[in-house]
Amino acid sequence: MIQYIIRRLIHTVFVVLAISLIVFFSIRLTGDPVAIMFQAGEPTKEAIEEVRENLGLNEPLIVQYGIFMKQLITFDLGESFRSGLPVSTMIAERMGPTVLLALGGILVAILIAFPVGILSAVKRGTAVDFFGRIFSLLGISFPNFWLGIMLIIVFAVQLQWFPASGYDGWKSLVLPSIALGMILSGILARLVRSSMLEILNQQYISTAKSKGIKDWVVIIRHAFRNALIPTTTFLGIQFGSLLGGTVIIEQVFSWPGVGRMIIDAINQRDYPVIQGGVIVLAMLMILVNLIVDLSYSFLDPRIKVGGSDK
Amino acid sequence: MLKKHLWKFVLLALTAMLLLAACSGGNDEGEGTGNNTDNSGENTGDNQNQDKGKSENPVEGRDGELVIGVPGDPQNWDPIDTFLLDWSTIATSVFEGLVDRNLDLEIQPGLATEWEYVEENVLQFKLREGVTFHNGEPFNADAVKFTFDRLLGEEGAKGPQQANYTAIDHVEVVDDYTVNFHLKYKDPVLITKLAGYGAVIVPPNYIQENGDEHFNNNPVGTGPFKMTKYERDNVVVLEKNENYWKEGLPKLDKVTFKIIPEASTRLAELQTGKIDIMKRVERSQTQAVEDSSFLSLSVAGTPTVYALRFDTDEKPLDNPKVRQALNYAVDKEAIIEEILGGYGNPISTFQSELSFGNNPNLEPYPYDPEKAKELLAEAGVEEGTILDIYTPGNDATFKEVVQAVAFYLEQVGLQANIQTVDANTLTSELMPNGDAGHMYRMGWGGWTLDFDNTAYLLYHEGEFWNPDFYDEKVEELLAAERATVDQAEREEIFMELTERLYELAPQLYLYQDMAMFGVNDRVKNFQTPHDDRIRLENVEVE
Numbered sequence: 001m002i003q004y005i006i007r008r009l010i011h012t013v014f015v016v017l018a019i020s021l022i023v024f025f026s027i028r029l030t031g032d033p034v035a036i037m038f039q040a041g042e043p044t045k046e047a048i049e050e051v052r053e054n055l056g057l058n059e060p061l062i063v064q065y066g067i068f069m070k071q072l073i074t075f076d077l078g079e080s081f082r083s084g085l086p087v088s089t090m091i092a093e094r095m096g097p098t099v100l101l102a103l104g105g106i107l108v109a110i111l112i113a114f115p116v117g118i119l120s121a122v123k124r125g126t127a128v129d130f131f132g133r134i135f136s137l138l139g140i141s142f143p144n145f146w147l148g149i150m151l152i153i154v155f156a157v158q159l160q161w162f163p164a165s166g167y168d169g170w171k172s173l174v175l176p177s178i179a180l181g182m183i184l185s186g187i188l189a190r191l192v193r194s195s196m197l198e199i200l201n202q203q204y205i206s207t208a209k210s211k212g213i214k215d216w217v218v219i220i221r222h223a224f225r226n227a228l229i230p231t232t233t234f235l236g237i238q239f240g241s242l243l244g245g246t247v248i249i250e251q252v253f254s255w256p257g258v259g260r261m262i263i264d265a266i267n268q269r270d271y272p273v274i275q276g277g278v279i280v281l282a283m284l285m286i287l288v289n290l291i292v293d294l295s296y297s298f299l300d301p302r303i304k305v306g307g308s309d310k
Numbered sequence: 311m312l313k314k315h316l317w318k319f320v321l322l323a324l325t326a327m328l329l330l331a332a333c334s335g336g337n338d339e340g341e342g343t344g345n346n347t348d349n350s351g352e353n354t355g356d357n358q359n360q361d362k363g364k365s366e367n368p369v370e371g372r373d374g375e376l377v378i379g380v381p382g383d384p385q386n387w388d389p390i391d392t393f394l395l396d397w398s399t400i401a402t403s404v405f406e407g408l409v410d411r412n413l414d415l416e417i418q419p420g421l422a423t424e425w426e427y428v429e430e431n432v433l434q435f436k437l438r439e440g441v442t443f444h445n446g447e448p449f450n451a452d453a454v455k456f457t458f459d460r461l462l463g464e465e466g467a468k469g470p471q472q473a474n475y476t477a478i479d480h481v482e483v484v485d486d487y488t489v490n491f492h493l494k495y496k497d498p499v500l501i502t503k504l505a506g507y508g509a510v511i512v513p514p515n516y517i518q519e520n521g522d523e524h525f526n527n528n529p530v531g532t533g534p535f536k537m538t539k540y541e542r543d544n545v546v547v548l549e550k551n552e553n554y555w556k557e558g559l560p561k562l563d564k565v566t567f568k569i570i571p572e573a574s575t576r577l578a579e580l581q582t583g584k585i586d587i588m589k590r591v592e593r594s595q596t597q598a599v600e601d602s603s604f605l606s607l608s609v610a611g612t613p614t615v616y617a618l619r620f621d622t623d624e625k626p627l628d629n630p631k632v633r634q635a636l637n638y639a640v641d642k643e644a645i646i647e648e649i650l651g652g653y654g655n656p657i658s659t660f661q662s663e664l665s666f667g668n669n670p671n672l673e674p675y676p677y678d679p680e681k682a683k684e685l686l687a688e689a690g691v692e693e694g695t696i697l698d699i700y701t702p703g704n705d706a707t708f709k710e711v712v713q714a715v716a717f718y719l720e721q722v723g724l725q726a727n728i729q730t731v732d733a734n735t736l737t738s739e740l741m742p743n744g745d746a747g748h749m750y751r752m753g754w755g756g757w758t759l760d761f762d763n764t765a766y767l768l769y770h771e772g773e774f775w776n777p778d779f780y781d782e783k784v785e786e787l788l789a790a791e792r793a794t795v796d797q798a799e800r801e802e803i804f805m806e807l808t809e810r811l812y813e814l815a816p817q818l819y820l821y822q823d824m825a826m827f828g829v830n831d832r833v834k835n836f837q838t839p840h841d842d843r844i845r846l847e848n849v850e851v852e
Contacts, residue, residue: 032738035774037470038393040507040842041757042767045774047473054468082392083385083542084526093542152578160368164578165570167544254570256543264543267704269734 005290012286016279020072023278024065032057033081033269055081068275077276082268087276090261097167098257101180101249102242104173106235108181109188112139116185117192121200122219132189139186148179148252165254176253180246184238191234195227229299236292240285367604368583369832374563376833376851378844379576379585383543383569387529388522389510390461393470395755395842398506399589400546400567402843404444405510405531408435408454409501413837413845415664415759417501421449421511421532427795431496437487441555443513444536451483456514458491465522471508475500498795499760506757506843534560534847543569560847580605580828586851587836588828589844593651593707599828608827609653610838613662613756616708617817618699618715618749619741623778626691627748633815634675635685640718641677646821649710654821659808660754660764662822664840666797667761667804672812674819682722693723698747700740702733708751711820744777749818757841761804762791769816779816 034051035043043051052058056067071078077087113136120132155175156164162174199205200223208218247259258277265273384397389405410420422435441449458481466472477497482490493500503509510531517525529537534556535548546567550560568585570576573592580588581602591599591607599607620627620636627633646654655663658672697719701712709730716726729747731740740746756764767775769784787807791800827838832852839845 030732030739031734034470035738036734039755040393040395040398041474041755041763042775043470043473044767045772046476047470048774050467050473051470080385084388084391084523090542149574152575157578157581160582163584164582165572165575166568167541252572252575254544254568254572254575256541260543260571267734 001294005294008286008290012283015286016283019282020069020275020279021065023275024068025061027266027269027271027274028061031269033271036268037081072279077279078272080265080273081270082265082273087272090273091258091277091280094256094258094261095243097255098243098259100173101176101246101255101257102239104177105180105184105242105246105249106239108177109184110235112181112185113188113192117189118196118219118224120189120193121196124197129193132193136186136189136193139182139184139189141186142183144179144183144246145248145252147182148176148249151175151179152252167254167256172253176249176255179252180242180249188231188234191231192227195230196223199223199226226300229296232295232299233292236288236295240288243284243288244281367830367832369586369830370583372586372851374851375566376562376564376587376846376849377566377568377585378587378589379568379570379579380589381569381571381573381576383546385542386526387537387540388469388526389512390466390471390508391469391526393507398841398843400548400844401510401529401531402506402533403535403548403565403846404529404533404537405512406533407505407510408437409505411502411505411841411843413839415840417505420505421454425501428490431493433491433493433500434484435489435491437489438555439487441532442553443516443532444530444551445513445516447513447515447530449511449532450486451489453511453514454489455481455483456517457509457511460512460517461508466508469508474503474508496793496795498792498797498800499758499762502758502760535562535565545569554847556847561850562846565846577828580830583830586830586833587844589842591826591828593649593653593826595828596651596653596826604831606829606831608829608836608838610825610840611655611662611664612823612825612840612842613664613759614753614823615657615660615662615756616711616751616753616820616823617657617660618712618820619752619817620749620815621744621746621778622816623744624748626689626695627697629689630814631685631689632691633818634813635682635689635691635722636719636818637675637815638678638685639682639722639724640715640818640820642674642820643677645711645714649707649714650821650824653824653826655824657819657822659761659811660752660768660817660819661756661761665756665759665761665764667765667801667808669805669808669812671805672808675815679718679722686722686724691724694725696725696727697749698727698729700729700731700736700746700750702736702751703730704733705751705753708753712751715818742774742777752817753823759841761808762800765804765807765811766792769811781810781814783810784814 034048034055034057037051038047056064068078079086080090083090116132116135120129123129152164152175155161163172164175166172205218205223208222209215244259246257247263249255250257250260258281262274262277265277380396380399382396384392384394386392387397387401387404389401407420408422409425410418412418421438421441423438425433425435428434435454437449437451437454443449458475458478460466461472461475462478462480477493477495477500479492479494482492484490513530516530520528527540532555534551534554536551537546538549539545539547546569548565548567550563554560568579570579573590573595576585576588577591577595577598579585580599596607599605620633622628642656646652646656656674658669658674661668663670699712699716701708712728716728719726736746736750741750754764766788767773769776769779769781770788771780771785784807787803787810791803791807794800825838825840825842829836834850834852835848837845
């Protein structure tokens with residue numbers, strides 16, 4: 001197990017190296033940060049040249065990459081062109097709201113999808129199943145932009161239960177979490193339903209039933225617990241990608257998360273923030289994947305991570 | 311047996327969900343009451359009778375406090391590090407310059423009481439006495455010298471501001487309240503530039519003690535409000551500067567800026583009274599604001615102008631007749647009316663009527679498709695010639711404008727091929743290399759409100775913004791205008807220059823943009839700024 005973890009961590013180094021190469025060169029192909037720094041008043045050629053020089057953008061690309069890698073090895077992600085702050089500080093500032101929103105979204109998704117998915121599977125082919133499936137389809141097909149705006153119109157403008165925007169107390173977390181959770185719950189409910197169905201057909205379920213164990217005990221303890229494995233994978237990976245920020249939700253609800261920061265940075269071509277942000281997120285994603293893999297052995301003792309042939 | 315138990319499970323689950331729903335509902339009310347006692351009764355009323363609730367002003371319990379929803383966060387408050395409208399919207403209340411440009415865009419004394427040229431290229435300022443920075447530090451000649459040493463020195467070289475002030479060689483302290491600006495060359499718009507952005511005065515001791523990075527996030531100036539809280543991309547809080555040098559001002563105790571990038575969310579906050587002023591109302595939202603009984607739409611012309619810039623190296627646009635023809639072919643009035651909802655003004659050259667150098671005698675090109683066809687025929691342009699138009703993907707309004715332009719071009723026998731590209735790629739890659747088709751969108755800020763900057767950067771040979779256009783007469787006039795600080799003489803030169811540029815038509819001149827703010831009726835004395843720089847010292851709330 002320890003060996004396995006170490007091997008995975010070594011992989012990480014290579015992945016980060018590859019990502020740094022791709023990000024570094026691809027953002028430099030799509031335009032220059034300097035011209036748009038002068039949004040309020042258009043610059044002369046000399047001004048553009050001078051700022052470029054001072055930001056170190058006139059160095060050959062390979063030299064710039066060398067400097068970037070040298071910093072990266074010492075865990076220094078550089079400073080933002082726009083804010084002048086260390087990129088690591090900026091990411092740290094944003095991680096809190098992002099994690100909170102990711103957890104909120106997943107919680108809402110679980111609260112909706114587990115009952116819906118289980119019911120659909122158990123009552124397969126009935127009206128309950130039908131509505132359950134329609135519901136997941138809706139969840140999958142709602143554009144989250146539209147859903148966010150609808151939630152704002154209903155719950156913020158009409159009913160005035162929750163604020164429409166901001167990052168200020170638990171109330172402001174409710175609407176973005178619902179918007180995010182609704183989207184997630186569609187896929188999740190389908191996943192729960194199909195894995196439940198698969199397991200309900202297994203022999204041990206019939207065995208358990210024939211032993212006279214109560215139906216709902218069978219469903220929850222035997223079927224649902226085993227159905228949790230694919231669900232956990234899905235949620236784990238979703239959580240990983242949610243840490244990358246849910247750009248649209250963050251935008252609609254003015255949530256100060258990582259996704260908005262990186263999108264702003266891309267629009268402004270704030271190279272250090274894009275590079276640093278993407279690399280940190282990639283590392284988080286790898287870490288989350290590792291944790292998901294490890295969690296299997298807790299959910300199902302038969303699974304052994306590290307891959308002996310047993 | 312199985313069925314019966316399943317039903318139990320269903321019931322259990324449903325009860326659980328209902329309970330959850332009930333709990334959360336209860337919590338909301340509890341929270342609402344806890345947060346704002348005045349509001350809870352009002353809220354219940356709203357729920358029962360929405361129509362009635364809607365017509366009442368929902369703002370309560372914010373005496374002396376104003377909340378403004380703005381679309382963006384400049385990320386950095388140091389005046390020499392940014393050149394963004396988002397900065398100026400908020401920072402104008404925190405910092406002040408030696409001179410001040412008021413809401414009607416007139417120059418008036420700011421931190422300096424008077425100024426004059428004491429010698430050729432020496433500009434002397436008398437400073438206001440008894441002014442202090444928000445941290446208690448005194449404002450004096452040393453602060454002015456420090457500000458400009460910093461701006462023109464190493465620290466300033468990293469940012470976009472230094473280039474605006476290159477005419478200044480150095481600042482000399484004459485006495486505590488007198489400074490001399492020694493100039494390298496004449497800059498006719500220097501006084502205007504001192505009113506804003508990089509030239510606002512900063513506190514020397516504060517910056518030296520705390521460092522530049524601290525100053526980025528904790529700005530200190532002499533303005534009517536001091537910044538007491540800044541959460542990046544979330545909220546900025548300004549509080550009254552009790553020691554402000556203007557007697558009896560500011561009138562507000564507190565101003566909160568909420569950063570809300572999404573326009574529909576900003577509007578929702580305005581409609582629910584969570585914000586009092588909404589910056590940048592979209593054209594599609596103007597009706598909603600005007601229909602509300604407690605909101606008003608406040609509109610002002612901006613210095614920002616839009617045009618399609620021609621690539622004069624591309625055939626057939628090398629011929630001025632063709633460029634004129636295109637100006638005649640497009641019905642600008644109809645575009646303003648139909649696409650911009652009437653919020654825009656046609657322009658005769660690439661500047662608004664706010665700009666010094668705008669020629670009031672020039673009429674914007676009228677809509678005359680027959681004349682356009684004639685000119686095209688004279689120039690020998692074949693029917694069905696294809697013209698590529700480049701427009702940035704993030705500007706939905708302008709995409710519609712371009713589609714209208716394409717329609718009008720077809721009416722005179724041409725064909726338009728619209729290319730949508732990334733905004734930044736267009737500005738920093740395609741445009742300077744002359745790869746942006748026959749014409750491309752050009753929006754222009756014109757922040758100095760003087761045609762000098764615009765004309766020089768757009769029509770002087772070899773400039774970043776001018777990859778291809780050249781005219782000898784234009785070059786002459788540009789040089790002449792820059793050689794003097796005599797405004798009457800400059801105005802005369804600009805009249806000649808604008809006539810020349812009208813005739814040469816290097817652009818398809820479209821329209822002047824409007825700034826639109828949504829304002830709650832409880833806000834008094836607010837005037838929408840022409841240049842995004844909100845002025846708050848006279849604003850009051852009911």
